[in-house]
Amino acid sequence: MSELFSVVGKVAVVTGASSGLGRRFAATLAGRGAKVVVLARRADRLKELESAYPDAILPVVGDVTDEDDVAAAVEQAYRWGGSLDILVNNAGTTHVEAAEDEDGAAFARVLEVNVTGLFRCCRLVGRSMLERGSGSIVNISSINALVASGAIPEAGYVASKGAVSSLTRELAAQWSARGVRVNALAPGYFPSEMTASLFEPEHARYFRRLPMKRGGHPHELDGPLLFLASDASSYMTGHTLVVDGGWTIV
Numbered sequence: 127m128s129e130l131f132s133v134v135g136k137v138a139v140v141t142g143a144s145s146g147l148g149r150r151f152a153a154t155l156a157g158r159g160a161k162v163v164v165l166a167r168r169a170d171r172l173k174e175l176e177s178a179y180p181d182a183i184l185p186v187v188g189d190v191t192d193e194d195d196v197a198a199a200v201e202q203a204y205r206w207g208g209s210l211d212i213l214v215n216n217a218g219t220t221h222v223e224a225a226e227d228e229d230g231a232a233f234a235r236v237l238e239v240n241v242t243g244l245f246r247c248c249r250l251v252g253r254s255m256l257e258r259g260s261g262s263i264v265n266i267s268s269i270n271a272l273v274a275s276g277a278i279p280e281a282g283y284v285a286s287k288g289a290v291s292s293l294t295r296e297l298a299a300q301w302s303a304r305g306v307r308v309n310a311l312a313p314g315y316f317p318s319e320m321t322a323s324l325f326e327p328e329h330a331r332y333f334r335r336l337p338m339k340r341g342g343h344p345h346e347l348d349g350p351l352l353f354l355a356s357d358a359s360s361y362m363t364g365h366t367l368v369v370d371g372g373w374t375i376v
């Protein structure tokens with residue numbers, strides 16, 4: 127069974143790996159034998175991760191909204207690892223404001239990172255995967271691809287995550303016959319810098335409506351990530367896998 131989910135010897139790129147879910151995704155892959163290129167803007171955070179997994183992590187400082195940064199990261203990853211097998215498109219941001227007050231620039235900035243940046247990484251890493259005829263891309267979507275945000279007003283974010291799941295289907299349709307699978311992972315609420323305020327005791331009521339009555343624990347995305355990244359999901363493509371404690375079923 128462990129062979130089925132194996133990522134040993136695979137080369138992965140994880141964007142937004144300087145904190146939160148991305149850091150955990152990179153550590154999960156590195157801890158199971160993958161070589162992982164981690165891309166984000168905060169160099170100090172990436173260095174910390176490298177010191178935890180010295181031979182398995184290559185930090186590359188860059189911004190997913192910058193074409194040259196992403197191209198340079200892909201080039202470095204290719205030189206370091208010799209191939210690109212897994213891409214985890216995790217870098218993301220939000221802007222919290224009532225829709226009627228949110229200006230176009232704030233809305234566009236969220237889409238620039240979460241959608242255009244993600245597409246840029248898919249395109250540049252995807253080309254190399256298509257040349258080799260194999261690869262697995264995991265795009266980090268959200269339950270907000272399926273349901274409105276509700277308590278937190280964040281129109282740009284919700285729009286962007288809908289786009290991530292749609293784009294995942296489109297790229298899967300274009301690339302799967304050539305060996306590159308594209309899936310999305312849609313977490314409910316997990317602790318991170320982005321969600322820190324939700325996990326304060328005064329917001330406990332927020333979780334009462336969901337069947338499991340609690341937010342996710344960081345390790346509860348390890349299995350779903352390994353499943354989508356590895357050959358365990360070899361007949362899945364274009365799918366958005368929801369991991370949300372039942373948030374979207376009620």
Ligand SMILES: NC(=O)c1ccc[n+]([C@@H]2O[C@H](COP(=O)([O-])OP(=O)(O)OC[C@H]3O[C@@H](n4cnc5c(N)ncnc54)[C@H](OP(=O)(O)O)[C@@H]3O)[C@@H](O)[C@H]2O)c1
Nearest residue numbers: 142144145146147167168189190217218315316318319320
């Ligand atoms: N936490 C949750 O409950 C939850 C639920 C559903 C989906 N998600 C998704 O999970 C992903 C990670 O979020 P998180 O909750 O872990 O939040 P987080 O701790 O704020 O992490 C966001 C990461 O994205 C990176 N990033 C932001 N803008 C970037 C850019 N322009 N270029 C490169 N990297 C950039 C940040 O690194 P730098 O600042 O160092 O660049 C950081 O590492 C996001 O896509 C988010 O939408 C999270």
